[in-house]
Amino acid sequence: MKKTITFSSKWFDHEFESMIASKLRSKFPEVMFSHVQDSGGHTSLEAWEAWENSTGLDIRMDISDEQVFKKKDYELTPFLNNSDVKLQSFIPTLLKSVSNEERIYGLPFGAGTNYTHALFYNDNIFAKFNVPVPEHEMTWDHVITLAAKVTGTIDGIPYCGLDIGDCTLLKMQMGIRFLDPETHRPKLWEGDCKEYFRIIKAAYGILGNVQDTDERIFVSGRAFRRNGTVAMSIDSPEMFSKKLSFKLGAVSFPQINNNLRVPSLNDSGWFLTLHPNSEHREEAFEVISYLVSEEIQLYLSRIGRFSSLSDRKYEADYGQDNPNFSGTNIEWVFQGLKAGWANPQSPYEDMAGNIVRSEMERAVRKEIQWDEAIEIMETRILEKLSTEMHADF
Numbered sequence: 336m337k338k339t340i341t342f343s344s345k346w347f348d349h350e351f352e353s354m355i356a357s358k359l360r361s362k363f364p365e366v367m368f369s370h371v372q373d374s375g376g377h378t379s380l381e382a383w384e385a386w387e388n389s390t391g392l393d394i395r396m397d398i399s400d401e402q403v404f405k406k407k408d409y410e411l412t413p414f415l416n417n418s419d420v421k422l423q424s425f426i427p428t429l430l431k432s433v434s435n436e437e438r439i440y441g442l443p444f445g446a447g448t449n450y451t452h453a454l455f456y457n458d459n460i461f462a463k464f465n466v467p468v469p470e471h472e473m474t475w476d477h478v479i480t481l482a483a484k485v486t487g488t489i490d491g492i493p494y495c496g497l498d499i500g501d502c503t504l505l506k507m508q509m510g511i512r513f514l515d516p517e518t519h520r521p522k523l524w525e526g527d528c529k530e531y532f533r534i535i536k537a538a539y540g541i542l543g544n545v546q547d548t549d550e551r552i553f554v555s556g557r558a559f560r561r562n563g564t565v566a567m568s569i570d571s572p573e574m575f576s577k578k579l580s581f582k583l584g585a586v587s588f589p590q591i592n593n594n595l596r597v598p599s600l601n602d603s604g605w606f607l608t609l610h611p612n613s614e615h616r617e618e619a620f621e622v623i624s625y626l627v628s629e630e631i632q633l634y635l636s637r638i639g640r641f642s643s644l645s646d647r648k649y650e651a652d653y654g655q656d657n658p659n660f661s662g663t664n665i666e667w668v669f670q671g672l673k674a675g676w677a678n679p680q681s682p683y684e685d686m687a688g689n690i691v692r693s694e695m696e697r698a699v700r701k702e703i704q705w706d707e708a709i710e711i712m713e714t715r716i717l718e719k720l721s722t723e724m725h726a727d728f
Contacts, residue, residue, distance in 0.1 A: 338366050338615055339369055351370040363625075392613070395608050410440075422439070441608035445641055448574065450599055453572060454569060457582070458583070469481060478497065483541045493546075500569035505598075511527040539699040595671035595672065636653050637653070638657055683724075
C-alpha cells in the first residue's frame, strides 16, 4: 500500500497540484501526495496552531514569520547531516529567516512574491493610443506623464494609464516612515512623506485614471491583470502565472532621484518544514530535499517563481516557460538595489500605515481633499497612539 504524504499551506489546491504534486509523483511514484489548504479565516498563528494540532499531516509550506516560526520546536539538523542539501546554495537572507546559530527550522523553497517588482504595461493599449511604450530607467514623473497620454476613452471603452498597485512599495523604495521611531509622533507633513503623497496624488489626479469599479485601490495590479483596460501597473513578476488576454511588456521599477531602488522583502520567502508528529518524517524530508534541489528550483524559476537558490542561472532562465513573458527580456527585473523597510521603525508603524492607506483611498476617489486627508490621518493616528500607549499626544 502506498504511503501518503500530506502538505498544508495557504496555496490553492489547483496551484499545489499543477506546480508541485505533478512533479513529485514523477519523482516518487511509490508515494501519494495530498494537500490541505489553510482556512481563510485563520491568522498566521492560528494556522500554525491548527496545523500542529492536526493528525496525518507531514509538511508545512508557509511564509517565514520569525515571531511565530522560531518559537516552535522544529529541528531539521539531524536530517540535514545525512543529506545532499547544500545550505550555502540558498539566498543568505532566506536561510537566516528560518535558522539561527543552533538550529535549522525549515528550508527555503522560494524567495516569495515580494522578492522584486517592476513596471508592467499592456502593449495593446499603447498601440491603440499610438503612444511609444515605456522605457527602462524612467522616473516616477516620467511614468506619470506617460500615463496621462494613455488615459482616455476609445470606441466607448475607458482606459486608465497607471495603477500604482500596493502603495507600501513606494514607501519602501523611498525609505520613509510615517512615525518617528523614537517619539512615535506622525511625520506626515515632512519632506519625504510630502513627496510620497505628491507622487500618488499626481498619478491618480490624471482625469480618468481611477476606474469606476468596486475594486479597492492600492491592491497589486489586480485590475491591470484582470480587466485589460489599465495601461501600466506596478507588480511582482510572480503574479503573471495565468494567461493574459493582452501582450505584456515590462521595464524597470520607476526611479527615485535617478537611483534604481527596487522594493524587496527578500527575507520572507516560502519555506518547508516537517510536522513534529509526522509518521513519515524520513520520507517527507526526502521530498523537501527534492523540492529545494537545483532541478525543481530551475523548473519553478522557468515558469515564473522566484528561486530560493542564489545562483545567477535562476535569474537568467526566469520566466522562460511562462507564455506571458514570451519575447520579453525579463532578466533585468533582478537588477537594481533591493530596498527593504526603513529601520528602525516604531512598533506602531503598521497601524499608521493602515490609516494612511484608507484615507489616501478616499482622497484618490475625491471623497475628500488631499490636505484634509492628511489632517485626518494625523488625527486618527494620534488618537490611536493615545489609546495604545495610554499617553497624551
